Amino acid sequence: MFMTTDILIVGSGCAGLYCALKLPNDKNITIITKREVEKSDSFLAQGGMCVMKSEDDFDSYYEDTMKAGHYENDPDAVKQMILESPKVLEDLISYGADFHRNEDGSLDYTREGGHHEKRIVFHEDQTGREITSKLYDKVRQLSNVKIYEFTKMVDLIVEDNICYGAVVRKPDKTFDTITADVTVLASGGIGGLYKQSTNWRNLTGDALAISMKYGIKLKHINYIQVHPTTFYTEDTYDRTFLISESVRGEGALIYDKNMNRFTDELAPRDVLTAEIRKQMKTDGTKHVWEDMRPIGSEELNSHFPYIVNHCREAGYNPEEECIPVAPAQHYFMGGIDVDLKGHTSCKCLYAIGETACNGVHGRNRLASNSLLESLVWGEQAAFDISNNPDKVADRAKGEELASALNMDDYAKDVDLSKRYREMVLNEIDRVNEAEGLEGIGIDIREM
Numbered sequence: 437m438f439m440t441t442d443i444l445i446v447g448s449g450c451a452g453l454y455c456a457l458k459l460p461n462d463k464n465i466t467i468i469t470k471r472e473v474e475k476s477d478s479f480l481a482q483g484g485m486c487v488m489k490s491e492d493d494f495d496s497y498y499e500d501t502m503k504a505g506h507y508e509n510d511p512d513a514v515k516q517m518i519l520e521s522p523k524v525l526e527d528l529i530s531y532g533a534d535f536h537r538n539e540d541g542s543l544d545y546t547r548e549g550g551h552h553e554k555r556i557v558f559h560e561d562q563t564g565r566e567i568t569s570k571l572y573d574k575v576r577q578l579s580n581v582k583i584y585e586f587t588k589m590v591d592l593i594v595e596d597n598i599c600y601g602a603v604v605r606k607p608d609k610t611f612d613t614i615t616a617d618v619t620v621l622a623s624g625g626i627g628g629l630y631k632q633s634t635n636w637r638n639l640t641g642d643a644l645a646i647s648m649k650y651g652i653k654l655k656h657i658n659y660i661q662v663h664p665t666t667f668y669t670e671d672t673y674d675r676t677f678l679i680s681e682s683v684r685g686e687g688a689l690i691y692d693k694n695m696n697r698f699t700d701e702l703a704p705r706d707v708l709t710a711e712i713r714k715q716m717k718t719d720g721t722k723h724v725w726e727d728m729r730p731i732g733s734e735e736l737n738s739h740f741p742y743i744v745n746h747c748r749e750a751g752y753n754p755e756e757e758c759i760p761v762a763p764a765q766h767y768f769m770g771g772i773d774v775d776l777k778g779h780t781s782c783k784c785l786y787a788i789g790e791t792a793c794n795g796v797h798g799r800n801r802l803a804s805n806s807l808l809e810s811l812v813w814g815e816q817a818a819f820d821i822s823n824n825p826d827k828v829a830d831r832a833k834g835e836e837l838a839s840a841l842n843m844d845d846y847a848k849d850v851d852l853s854k855r856y857r858e859m860v861l862n863e864i865d866r867v868n869e870a871e872g873l874e875g876i877g878i879d880i881r882e883m
């Protein structure tokens with residue numbers, strides 16, 4: 437038995453949910469997600485979301501994004517993201533998302549590394565949860581959208597460079613097909629492939645491996661961001677806990693083993709990561725120290741309660757002592773190559789959010805640009821789908837292809853996941869080698 441839908445969205449992070457909200461409500465929309473909806477990186481985002489505060493901020497925001505990206509960013513993509521940001525923020529507020537405000541009721545902004553202005557809206561240190569839970573609430577009110585949790589895409593249905601939907605593993609571990617007029621990949625990053633990562637373990641870049649299988653174009657697959665400050669622990673079974681950059685934006689300092697400062701704490705992420713790694717090598721240590729005391733107890737507890745709580749549970753009181761921090765894989769700038777509307781090189785297939793590469797981040801993402809990017813492209817893809825009702829896959833053909841598939845081919849799911857993992861990691865290594873780049877450190881990569 438197979439299912440048919442108008443639009444299939446793979447992934448329920450902020451990109452997938454916002455896209456669903458922006459699609460016409462006479463469309464039948466199916467969202468599948470590998471685990472529970474809450475297990476997406478969108479729920480983990482701490483620091484906040486960038487926004488162009490006023491037109492006067494455009495030039496500075498543009499320059500900060502380009503500079504962080506080593507000017508390898510696509511200028512049109514950067515412009516689109518910045519110009520759309522006030523509208524996205526307005527939408528989120530209309531959905532009930534609550535951002536920190538000043539006493540006079542105006543929005544309060546914070547700052548992170550690489551920003552010359554305070555332009556990041558935030559909700560304590562759980563901005564992603566605030567935004568994504570409000571999107572989720574809104575989607576649940578729509579009778580035309582159905583969400584299937586624990587439903588994993590194991591393949592796409594593609595012939596002659598046209599996508600007809602996906603093959604999925606259902607919660608009862610059987611396999612099925614979902615044919616669709618249009619398919620949207622919103623399946624997040626690749627942190628689950630690495631030993632040290634801030635990402636959920638279920639984010640393993642499946643969409644990239646499957647795209648490679650069908651010759652769908654990828655871009656900058658070796659552009660992987662390492663976050664300089666994650667809570668250091670010997671236990672790598674779970675994801676690594678992030679110590680948000682906004683902590684440094686509010687005054688936290690970084691020390692070597694002798695408790696001396698050695699770097700600019702607000703340098704872009706790649707620069708600070710390199711400085712920390714160099715210092716760890718010199719000192720022969722596995723971490724450096726982060727001192728949050730300069731922030732002051734009141735601000736620390738009101739702005740960063742989630743981080744403070746995590747440190748306390750791990751045995752450190754950040755009001756009184758430094759915490760150990762080390763770099764870990766954090767974000768994927770590369771991905772499935774898409775245009776300004778999120779369309780891939782394959783017909784009837786879009787990719788949005790962290791799984792896609794629209795060029796907005798260049799070689800290195802500026803802090804707090806990814807929630808915004810995911811939302812902007814979620815909306816752009818929805819507009820493009822709505823405005824092109826004729827650009828859809830042929831249903832009869834999709835059903836014919838689906839019924840010809842042999843589901844036994846997917847039965848060895850563990851082997852398939854392993855194969856997909858190797859495909860992505862090998863491709864990253866291949867591109868790094870071709871470009872003469874070192875790649876992510878072995879300390880982070882080794883499983």
Ligand SMILES: Cc1cc2nc3c(=O)[nH]c(=O)nc-3n(C[C@H](O)[C@H](O)[C@H](O)COP(=O)(O)OP(=O)(O)OC[C@H]3O[C@@H](n4cnc5c(N)ncnc54)[C@H](O)[C@@H]3O)c2cc1C
Binds near residue numbers: 447470563766803804
């Ligand atoms: C700890 C942390 C803090 C962060 N802080 C910030 C911040 O302050 N500001 C900011 O802008 N960004 C931040 N980011 C980055 C940001 O959260 C992500 O880039 C963004 O949320 C990505 O959204 P998404 O919708 O593309 O992917 P995600 O939210 O990761 O969602 C991906 C979805 O795809 C599903 N999926 C994956 N594979 C499959 C499959 N095979 N089949 C079915 N479903 C699948 C997953 O289950 C999930 O539902 C942070 C990230 C982390 C990890």
